[in-house]
Amino acid sequence: MRDKTLLVAQRELVENIRTKAFWIGILLFPVLIVVMMVAPTLLERAKSARQYAVVDESGWLLEQIDQRAALPDLEKVFAQALERKRAGSSRFDELPEALRQATGQIEAGLAMVEEQAGGDWDESERAEAESTIIEGFASVVAGFAGTQGGQLREMLPPEAIAPLEQLREEIRRWWLELPAEEAVEYGSGVSKSRYVRVEVPGEGEEQIAELNRRVREGELFAYIVIGEDPINGEGDSRYVSSNLTDDDLQVWFSRLASDVLRAERLEEKQIDAQTADWIQAPFDMRQAKLGTSGEEEDVATQDRVRQWAPVAFVYLLWISVFTVAQMLLTNTVEEKSNKLMEVLLSSVSPLQLMMGKIVGIAATGLAMLGSWAVFFYLATKFVPRLTGIDSSLDLSIIVTDPKYMASFFVYFLLGYLFYAALLVGIGSVCDSLKEAQNLMTPIMLLLFVPLASMVPIGQDPNGLLARVMSYIPPFTPFVMMNRAAGPPSTLEYVLTSALLLASVGVVMWAAAKVFRIGVLMTGKPPKLREILRWIRAPIGVVPERRAEQMR
Amino acid sequence: MTAAGDAALVLEGVTKRFGKQTAVDGISMRVPSGSIWGFLGPNGAGKTTTIRMVMSIIYPDEGEIRILGKSNAESIKDRLGYLPEEKGLYKKMTAGEIVAYFGRLKGMAAGDAKRRARELLEQYGLGDAVDKKCEALSKGMGQKVQILGTVIHDPDLVILDEPFSGLDPVNAEVMKDLILQMKRDGRTVIFSTHIMLQAEQLCDGLTLINHGRKVLDGTMAEVRGSEERGILLDYDGDSQKLHSLDGIERINDSGKQAEIFPASGVDPQHLLQQIVQRVHVRRFDLREPSLHEIFVRAVGGRADGVAVRGVQGQAVLVAESGDSPDA
Incomplete structure (x- = not known):
């Protein structure tokens, strides 16, 4: 009995694996993942640098801005160097000597601070200290002391900073002389690679005329005029471009200028930078989530990934359940229109045939999903290292977290079984795919509900909507997957799964x-009422039970 | 295997209703073991429904079926072979694979099934097709592949629903040989057809049904002996002239050959004289009626026009292409 079911299943699996669609499905996903991970960085790299010019009527602001601009860039450069050093990447050795030394000092400084603090930092505390130290080092090197420099001096003793002073000039010169197109190698998204300032010769009206011509002809993206006295807002400061929709350059430049002006103004009024910061400090709330143990936990980026990963999983689950169940429908209708059913039914019972098909297609689906999972894991683990492109988030934790992967596979199976049963029933009464499409409509509508509720449930995974929908079997797999970040209580897992299992049984x-009736039928598909009558009627009208009594 | 003289299949008052319509109405029949049995009837007579019940694909509402001594085909599916009227193959599987797959579904071991499938395909002239996908086979080849799939596991009882439809004369001959070979091996073959000539040539006995009811059954000698004799005429000339003969009850005319039934009390010699004057006679044979005539007589009286036309159309085709058994 079971042998024949497996035989049918095996045939389905082998036949599906032989199709091109299967392999396209298997390969397309990894390609998509890699593209999604790498494309943004590549696009950014490919984006041509914006050329701009500045006319500085104040005579001093531009120089300050140049220094100030190096600060965030150097932060990125340091951060990336530190990451490479920690990862033991060979690319660290390609960095200039001075930068490598500075990185070593940052690491040493961080260790020093941690030791002072008692050494029991959590992830977020360490991240905070790290960014402060990196900012501080960057500000020292950039020659723009600001607040960060002050903080650094508070955190570290002078002897920890002194060696940096010697490297400072060297790093600065290296950075300023580095061609813009190479800058991106040392830090992704540095402004140096995005905005390139060019000198435009000439004086006064003549120079402005030349600038206007260049902007008009597209040689320049924009030019900026700094007024005579920017500190007091006097003079005609302006940003001139033929493209006003893309204001990246304007925003970036104006922020730098504001920072410089702020520092100048503070100095003029003899206000301490830190005092000013203190005055301006916003009301800051730490975001914390209540852990399962009832304790407050800090929210790390990882948590955010975890919070929203379920939504991605629901999408994937939905697509998988839908496509794999659809595969079963197509396959059943095809088999019926190929007139194979009767031959098969002379050897296997309708139940064996149906189960064989369901199992065979499930195996196909699992093979595909399994390969995706493996690939996803490998991609998140190795693609960043291989390409040197850092994914902003560590996604591999999702793959290894059983809450996601295990429940994904369990809910895939249960959801698939539920919808497979519905679709195999539909497939069995239809002679053509077109007829099947008509009968599919209500099921499609049903399937769209969990898709529509995905975001609301993601935001409130333990809310009323989420809880109620968990108990509606057609939605259970998607909604429970959606809620994985919550997560739902064990009792809910048990109850909803039991309910789902029971309804899978009924369906x-x-x-x-x-x-068993539908596969032998030809002609117009039956009405719903007729199908309901079949379901109510005992099997074969003279059911198998009687045959057993006769034996 | 059941001993000779036993019945391979017995039906007693088998009835099947679909809603208000009675598809099969109290059919009883008995097929002796080791025989070739024809199961005849016009389209829509209930042949396929009856066969499906025999195969336990559907269940009768009333009556009993005994197949190879069992009350139900389910436990002995592996000893049965069934070629349904609607014949299809998995398009993407090769001929070798699908024949082997059918064998495996009947409980053969994977290796045996594969080897036997290759043997059979080679034996029946499909050696080149073993590794060809079914979608690349011609219709006739596909049907042969399917028939081989039906018999790969050496079944004790084979039920063939319209095995000859769609086969060219050469392949029909191969099919005939295959059926006869099975009989020689002591197996029972039941086949349905509405090509009377093949039934006439092959069958040891037959059951004729119409409108779900049994009309006739018995051995070939019984069936034919019970009917009045007729004249088989081969001729050249204007067929219209034959239709105006005096003293005939009925004429089944195929253009070059006609079967003529004299009205009661009319001397066949008298008819011959008339015929000779009207057309050129190549053969004049007084004999038992053909199965075709028996069929038309049994069915025609009660059947609606559509069914009879269908049957006659088929019969005419056969009469033109096949040889007469008496020739």
């Missing part, structure tokens, strides 16, 4: 009854 039973 299977009904599908089996429809299937």
